Amino acid sequence: MLVVEGLVKRFGGFTAVSNVSFKVDQGEILGLIGPNGSGKSTIFNMLSGTFPPSAGSIKFEGSEIAGLAPHRIINRGIGRTFQIPRPFRRLTIFENVELAGFYGQGSHSRAKADEAAEKALAMVGLPTDRRAPVDGLGAAGLKKLELAKALATSPKLLLADESLGGLDEAEMDQAADMLRKIRDELGITIIWVEHIMGVLMRVVDRVMVLDHGEKISEGLPSAVSSDPKVIEVYLGTDADATQAAAAEKRR
Amino acid sequence: MNQRYAWPIAVAALIALPFVYRDPYHLHILILILIWSFAYTSWSLMGRFGLVSLGHGGFMGVGAYVTALLWNHLGLSPWIGIPIALVSAGALALVVAYPCFRFRITGHYFALVTLALSGIVLQVITATRDYTGGSLGYTPERTKGNNIVALQFDDKIVWYLIALAVWLAGLLIWHVVDRSMSRYAMEAISEDEDAAAAAGVNVTFEKLRITVISALMTALAGALYCQYQMFISPDTVSGIAVSLQMVFAVVVGGIYVALGPTVGAIITLLLAEFLRIFFGTKAVGWDNLVYGVLLVLFIIFLPKGILGSILERVKVGPAKAPVVKKPA
Numbered sequence: 016m017l018v019v020e021g022l023v024k025r026f027g028g029f030t031a032v033s034n035v036s037f038k039v040d041q042g043e044i045l046g047l048i049g050p051n052g053s054g055k056s057t058i059f060n061m062l063s064g065t066f067p068p069s070a071g072s073i074k075f076e077g078s079e080i081a082g083l084a085p086h087r088i089i090n091r092g093i094g095r096t097f098q099i100p101r102p103f104r105r106l107t108i109f110e111n112v113e114l115a116g117f118y119g120q121g122s123h124s125r126a127k128a129d130e131a132a133e134k135a136l137a138m139v140g141l142p143t144d145r146r147a148p149v150d151g152l153g154a155a156g157l158k159k160l161e162l163a164k165a166l167a168t169s170p171k172l173l174l175a176d177e178s179l180g181g182l183d184e185a186e187m188d189q190a191a192d193m194l195r196k197i198r199d200e201l202g203i204t205i206i207w208v209e210h211i212m213g214v215l216m217r218v219v220d221r222v223m224v225l226d227h228g229e230k231i232s233e234g235l236p237s238a239v240s241s242d243p244k245v246i247e248v249y250l251g252t253d254a255d256a257t258q259a260a261a262a263e264k265r266r
Numbered sequence: 267m268n269q270r271y272a273w274p275i276a277v278a279a280l281i282a283l284p285f286v287y288r289d290p291y292h293l294h295i296l297i298l299i300l301i302w303s304f305a306y307t308s309w310s311l312m313g314r315f316g317l318v319s320l321g322h323g324g325f326m327g328v329g330a331y332v333t334a335l336l337w338n339h340l341g342l343s344p345w346i347g348i349p350i351a352l353v354s355a356g357a358l359a360l361v362v363a364y365p366c367f368r369f370r371i372t373g374h375y376f377a378l379v380t381l382a383l384s385g386i387v388l389q390v391i392t393a394t395r396d397y398t399g400g401s402l403g404y405t406p407e408r409t410k411g412n413n414i415v416a417l418q419f420d421d422k423i424v425w426y427l428i429a430l431a432v433w434l435a436g437l438l439i440w441h442v443v444d445r446s447m448s449r450y451a452m453e454a455i456s457e458d459e460d461a462a463a464a465a466g467v468n469v470t471f472e473k474l475r476i477t478v479i480s481a482l483m484t485a486l487a488g489a490l491y492c493q494y495q496m497f498i499s500p501d502t503v504s505g506i507a508v509s510l511q512m513v514f515a516v517v518v519g520g521i522y523v524a525l526g527p528t529v530g531a532i533i534t535l536l537l538a539e540f541l542r543i544f545f546g547t548k549a550v551g552w553d554n555l556v557y558g559v560l561l562v563l564f565i566i567f568l569p570k571g572i573l574g575s576i577l578e579r580v581k582v583g584p585a586k587a588p589v590v591k592k593p594a
Contacts, residue, residue: 065460065463065464084463085460085464085466086466090466097461101458101460102461103453103458104457105457106450106453113450114450115466117447117450117466118447118451118466118467118468119466121466125447128447164464164465165464168466
């Protein structure tokens, strides 16, 4: 479904992503992990068109999409969420999702947008009341809204960027189950970027590990988590993440 | 139900007004209020989404001068001249706005770029004084009496009705934009362009479209002002002062409500007339001083403007009621 070859991104003299190639098959959930600054979000930004790659190709359903404008990529069927939720606070919850349904599906039809918005909100478990304001939502609610916005664009491939940061353990499990449900019920292929290894490993079909902009490992979750290279770069971060989660709990 | 009947009744009353009440001075003020209200509504169309343009004086100047120059030099009727003027203003808007939007020049920087546009149009008018009369102003050649081809009418009632129709069209456009998904898109863009793009919005296109519509309408206001007054000067229809006056009027009246710019036009014109009548030539330029002080006060204490704040007060009552009822 998605074939990425030799992807490179340089910012000035700094190479954020160097020569990364991977494939995503129809219907799978690919986990993308790596420590902070390993290039995960940069890859997402290139896939979604926020900025063009310095080199390499991104083929989606057989056609090249590298360097296309974001709205064109979304209309091809790639939706994304942001690491930090970015709701439109001047619009209601429903209008946020309706907007994504209107422009993101490329149909520019209000009826279709409303239908997509209602489905997406029901899917993530937010109220479909048209007047509910965004300001009433907490961290978990904002993540759900972020997801609903992406779903309303009717993506074939969903890029979910660190959707669990700032959630407690129960909420994390819920969110992970949500992604699986989206794949199972809507048939949407997912690339999931995450810091926290534990929850991710439970849900994904395959994992790719990045470090300093390079792919260091790829495969089944069980194989990857026992890969010595991964343990070397990742265990520290994993321990940090566990500590952070514990600290979060104590609060 | 009340609202449904309020509009047609108000419009009918406004149409009937000049046939009942014929004081030429008051009619003159009303016509000016309608033309400027239309210009301010055009500005607010993009201003409400945080696209603060200080270049609308430029668009208005293009509308007025292109129409008048084509009439005097080529004998082109304003019926052809005005469309050409609008196309020129639209092209100018594209040339200035496209690079801004493409390269993400927003906020203060966008305001500064458009401010330069105002200045440039003013400079061009004064520099080509052999054709435009420079800072002394310019007069379209008169024909006798009412002449439809020349779009010149002695009868104030005709002008009143034209201005009324254009003003209503402006409100209608405002309303259509307000109801459209484009409004959602523009609200989203004004908050976060990347997130709007991630929702599938073609950010550059949406911004460009609202800017061009706004510029075309403003140019039409300039052309109408020219045809009605039969005298234009760089100070009255172009330049930075006119641009700032638009910002001031809209902020005072209410930037987020349909009739806000109209309220702003009523206040600014009455203020200017008041100063002119009571202080005469001693008060030339005073209105700008008062505008400046009021603008600061409004932005700090009444950011939604006079009409916006009043409507908000009125709305609080009925809007709360259903929320309370629901749980019961």
